[in-house]
Amino acid sequence: MALAHAMWIHGHSMTIERTDRVALLERKGFFIRVIGFPFSANWFHFAIPTPVIVNDDRLRVGSVLLRFRTGSGTFLKAVHVWDGETRILTDDSIDPETSEDFRMSRFDVPDNPEVRWGVGISLNVEFGDSAGFSGDQRPLMFDVSSAGCDFLS
DSSP states (O other), X not given: OOEXXXXXXXXXXXXXXXXXXXXXXXXXXXXXXXXXXXXXXXEEEEEEOOOOEETTEEOEEEEEEEEEEEOTTEEEEEEEEEETTEXXXXXXXXXXXXXXXXXXXXXXXXXXXXXXXXXXXXXXXXXXXXXXXXXXXXXXXXXXXXXEEEEEO
C-alpha cells in the first residue's frame, strides 16, 4: 500500500479527559504543556482530520505519529487509536523513556484497517513523584507539539 495522505493536528488543540488532575495547563503557539498532579494519570485526545474516501477509494490507517517531550517524572503509558467508536490500536506497552527534547514516535496500526468514521488518538500519561525537585514542576510536564496519521491507499 502507498501513502495517500498524511494529516496532522497541532498540539495546542489537544483535549484533556480529567481536568481535575491537571496542576497547570499552557497553550502556546508552538505546543501545549500539561503539568499533572503527582501520582496521577490522565488521558489526552486528538481528533485527526480524516480523509475517508479519496478518488473513490476508501483509505486505510497505516500509523499514527506523535511529537512530544516529557519531564523526568512523566511517562507515556498507552496509545489507543479509534475509528469512530471502534478501537483499532491498543498499545499499552510503551517504552517508559522520558526526554526533555521533542521527539517523534510512530505507532503502526495492525492490518491497516479501512477508515469509516474519523480517526482519534488517545494517550494515557502517568505523572510520578515530584519529591526532591524543590518546587520545580518540569519533572511532571507533558508537552505536545503535534499528532498525525498516515493514510494508505
